Amino acid sequence: MKAVHWLFALLALNAAWATDLFVLGHGFENLGAHGALLTALGRLTGLYGALALVLQLVLISRLPWLETRLGMDRLTAWHRWSGFWVLWLVIAHVVFITLGYAGQDGSGVVSELGTLVFDTEDVLKATVATLLLIAVAVTSARRARRRMRYESWHFVHLYAYLAVVLGFLHQVSIGQDFTQAPIGRFYWWTLYGVALGLVFVSRAGLPLWRNFRHRLRVESVVRESDDVVTIWIGGRDLDRLPARAGQFFLWRFGNRWWEAHPYSLSAMPDGNHLRITVKALGDGSAWLQRIRPGTRVLAEGPYGAFTADRRTRKRVLLIAGGVGVTPIRALLEEFAYARDDIAVIYRASTPRDAVLAHELDSLARWCGARLHVVVGRSTAVGRYGPMMGPGHLAAMVRDVRRRDVYVCGPPGMTEAVLQTLHELRVPESQCHSERFAFAA
Incomplete structure (x- = not known):
């Protein structure tokens, strides 16, 4: 039941x-x-x-x-x-x-x-x-x-x-x-x-x-672009934290503990570190661009059902849009270790917006996944019709109907892709998406 x-x-x-x-x-x-x-x-x-x-x-x-x-x-x-x-x-x-x-x-x-x-x-x-x-x-x-x-x-x-x-x-x-x-x-x-x-x-x-047990702190900060940073978080006994690739936490940092922000993991948990990648989209995320190593971290979670457990087939298609690439990148890492048949589509408006594209490329090369980085305006029309439309998506991944599809990105993009999958007659049980934020 x-x-x-x-x-x-x-x-x-x-x-x-x-x-x-x-x-x-x-x-x-x-x-x-x-x-x-x-x-x-x-x-x-x-x-x-x-x-x-x-x-x-x-x-x-x-x-x-x-x-x-x-x-x-x-x-x-x-x-x-x-x-x-x-x-x-x-x-x-x-x-x-x-x-x-x-x-x-x-x-x-x-x-x-x-x-x-x-x-x-x-x-x-x-x-x-x-x-x-x-x-x-x-x-x-x-x-x-x-x-x-x-x-x-x-x-x-x-x-x-x-x-x-x-x-x-x-x-x-x-x-x-x-x-x-x-x-x-x-x-x-x-x-x-x-x-x-x-x-x-x-x-x-x-x-x-959990926070008393794991004692989380920022260990290092890596700048990915002018407005994106990757934050590595360490602690004690992180191998006992039931976190999975594709999940997210509510994060509170340092002396701004009253501000809680949902960020998904951008790497598969390895038992030693947790990693998030944050783009400056508001006051809180902009402040995190300047966070320093040693800052105390309070994390509430993990949350989310956007994990490998939802998969019904061996073949997988991962579709990311913008900063929604973070859980997709983590899932790619987990699927890569399983040596599954993986295809990845990364949608970005400009090459500059394709954050973590180099990591996706490295993981794809390592595990033999097919990676497509799609850059351009949402209104663009190409050889196979509208960008990320049924014709375009089917041309990139011809066996899409035989794959589990994970989609994460801005709400508009996610809804459009899910509609495209519906038009391609991909069974609803094979389509997985989740918003990494709280409606309440």
Whole structure:
């Protein structure tokens, strides 16, 4: 049974349990009373909202068992999608409860809302939680996200944890599943406890333990071009770190420990060093161009399912675009040791942008891989049609349908290549891609 099936099975099972506890708690009794149906719907949407919030915690907990099977990009995309469900369910909870109580009391909706917020125990906490969730949702919208610095967005997103705590306190104090049902209390305490425990262990406990154990430091810095550096990182017992070619870490350097940036490994881990290659694309990556040997490093990970484990065939095609060459270069090294049938395509706008092309060439010569460095504008049209289009790709790698294809590059390029593979009728199970960043 695949991890995704386990995840959805657990979600469906918990939804059934929550509904069953609601029914056993007489949630649908006395529906003939004025406003009772709306109140019941308010309670039910509140429970489903709490369940969706727990799902969000599990998705972003970075649980190694789940993350290495599904990929962090997929998990964070689901986290983002479920976040909007949380918001709509919470809003529905507020609307239905307010309308239901207003109907029961015979009062106006606005006055009833004021009474609930300011005169009812712990509802003010839930109101603050709702406002925090709205703020997180607004800043997570694509248009707003593009306008914000990562650090600012991340700071706002941390308030989601406060919203979880406040919402749970509200549920504990006045939720009928807590105040009137011992089984319900046990269920929800266990559910929240497990979810928060996963977050604490995976996002705090495990990274702290690994960093204490491995004591990572920058050992050397190699300049690849005017805006690209390769950083070699050493430490203790790195052979015990479960890192694979194609994975990435969240890196924190020196006195800027609060800034975490996802960079993939640009070389296969050898048990003695970890290597990343960084291009100056923002404030953090620009600062790393001047980092010095001896700087203390904190690493959280490894993350990602973009590894050789996803391969289904002996033949492999690796496609890299821009700085996306870093995990591709690491994968080429791992596949090279296995002496697999390998083809590599490296896409760059200009020869200057073809970072690590010389290393790809050396590895390709060593293992007998076929390397194609494709340089030019994305709109260029050649003998076989548009660059990286179906005709062009098939001309470079004629047996592409019989290969596993790994693609890493800018989002636009990655999507275009995946579309090309679809047009070439390469089975979806043979196409592997992953964004080396967090959607959350």
